[in-house]
Amino acid sequence: MTHSPLLRSDQTLFRDPDVFELTFVPEHLHHRDAQVKELAFLISPALRGGSALSAILRGPPGTGKTTTVHRIFTMIREETQRIIPAYVNCRQDHTPLAVYGSIFKQVCGYAPPPTGWHLDDVKEGIVSRLRDRNAALVVCLDDADDLIVAGTYNPLLYQILRLYEKWDVRKAGVFAVTSDLDLNLGAEADSSVRSVFHPTEITFLPYTKAEVREILADRVRQGLYPRVLPKPLLDRIARFAAGEQDVRVGIDLVRQAAHRAEKDGRRRVTHADVTAAARAVTAPALRNRAAGLSAGERALARWIAERSRDGADMASGAVFEAAQEYLPVGKTAYHEHLNALAKAGIVDLVPRTGRGREVRLRYDAGDVAAACRSPDQTCKIPNGS
Numbered sequence: 001m002t003h004s005p006l007l008r009s010d011q012t013l014f015r016d017p018d019v020f021e022l023t024f025v026p027e028h029l030h031h032r033d034a035q036v037k038e039l040a041f042l043i044s045p046a047l048r049g050g051s052a053l054s055a056i057l058r059g060p061p062g063t064g065k066t067t068t069v070h071r072i073f074t075m076i077r078e079e080t081q082r083i084i085p086a087y088v089n090c091r092q093d094h095t096p097l098a099v100y101g102s103i104f105k106q107v108c109g110y111a112p113p114p115t116g117w118h119l120d121d122v123k124e125g126i127v128s129r130l131r132d133r134n135a136a137l138v139v140c141l142d143d144a145d146d147l148i149v150a151g152t153y154n155p156l157l158y159q160i161l162r163l164y165e166k167w168d169v170r171k172a173g174v175f176a177v178t179s180d181l182d183l184n185l186g187a188e189a190d191s192s193v194r195s196v197f198h199p200t201e202i203t204f205l206p207y208t209k210a211e212v213r214e215i216l217a218d219r220v221r222q223g224l225y226p227r228v229l230p231k232p233l234l235d236r237i238a239r240f241a242a243g244e245q246d247v248r249v250g251i252d253l254v255r256q257a258a259h260r261a262e263k264d265g266r267r268r269v270t271h272a273d274v275t276a277a278a279r280a281v282t283a284p285a286l287r288n289r290a291a292g293l294s295a296g297e298r299a300l301a302r303w304i305a306e307r308s309r310d311g312a313d314m315a316s317g318a319v320f321e322a323a324q325e326y327l328p329v330g331k332t333a334y335h336e337h338l339n340a341l342a343k344a345g346i347v348d349l350v351p352r353t354g355r356g357r358e359v360r361l362r363y364d365a366g367d368v369a370a371a372c373r374s375p376d377q378t379c380k381i382p383n384g385s
């Protein structure tokens with residue numbers, strides 16, 4: 001077996017480390033043509049002197065919503081002066097003054113004075129620039145659910161969408177973005193907002209494994225030197241990220257695995273690097289998921305982990321039969337617990353050919369057992385709990 005020479009301390013595996021940063025906007029936006037087209041269609045009236053239309057962008061985390069908006073906004077900035085886009089991260093900015101301050105900065109090119117200005121002064125600054133340039137405003141409210149929590153969702157939508165009533169400007173378009181699938185941003189709008197907010201729903205489904213692989217392969221090409229990440233490991237990472245339904249997990253895994261190899265002075269990432277990185281990436285997520293479980297659900301998760309590690313039959317029925325010897329749990333409670341584990345994203349319940357479902361752990365069995373350990377380690381499932 002030939003070994004590649006060790007990496008010198010002044011050498012790196014990263015061609016461009018920024019490619020793995022959360023703020024990086026990729027050159028190619030894969031598999032989001034339909035969404036880009038739809039957004040382009042909604043803003044097109046503003047190119048002809050009219051007003052842009054609004055949208056709600058909805059999909060689980062890491063499905064490219066923010067990136068798609070950045071892509072469209074970059075295209076607008078490159079191609080026209082007739083629309084001014086403003087991107088607001090509502091996780092950071094959720095008070096009216098902060099949101100308008102962010103819009104002002106992007107419309108005017110500088111920040112409003114930190115003191116002495118009222119909200120109306122900031123709005124006035126925005127609209128006078130829009131009027132000077134005869135431009136229409138399009139605002140993206142990313143993570144708009146944070147506005148709901150802050151109680152500013154309806155007032156802000158109302159004001160932004162009705163700017164044209166008080167000042168002589170075109171009606172703004174609003175793209176409201178959420179990754180909370182249980183939240184209907186349209187229904188959260190009150191009646192006074194609904195009369196001016198008629199958003200088109202744009203859905204972002206999780207990427208398939210092949211799509212995740214393509215996105216990651218692109219990132220690896222740009223960010224790492226050739227041959228640093230062998231193809232089978234890229235496949236493994238893509239599988240993992242697709243299982244997590246978040247391409248961000250894959251990007252982070254590539255970065256962490258390459259860092260491990262670099263730290264050891266190796267020129268190639270190994271399976272062990274990916275395994276260790278996967279643990280580091282998933283540990284916080286797994287801990288969060290386990291934290292919401294009841295004692296009974298945790299006990300079942302530990303039992304499933306143990307059984308899976310032993311290579312036993314993981315058919316749901318077989319797991320129940322065997323569990324009865326160790327856990328005082330009835331059939332109804334078992335199914336309730338199992339569904340809770342699936343909902344928490346700790347197991348997948350995969351239909352079997354023929355009948356029944358197979359219980360599959362999403363994470364390493366040892367990690368699940370550790371994350372679901374009960375504080376006193378003596379927890380039992382109460383009957384029917």
Ligand SMILES: Nc1ncnc2c1ncn2[C@@H]1O[C@H](COP(=O)(O)OP(=O)(O)OP(=O)(O)O)[C@@H](O)[C@H]1O
Nearest residue numbers: 026029030061062063064065066067179215247248
């Ligand atoms: N289609 C894609 N092509 C290339 N990179 C992508 C694509 N989709 C997502 N990414 C990358 O994945 C990461 C997450 O994407 P993004 O932030 O756009 O997702 P999101 O749906 O807005 O997530 P969240 O709801 O958590 O904010 C980013 O690093 C982004 O560059």
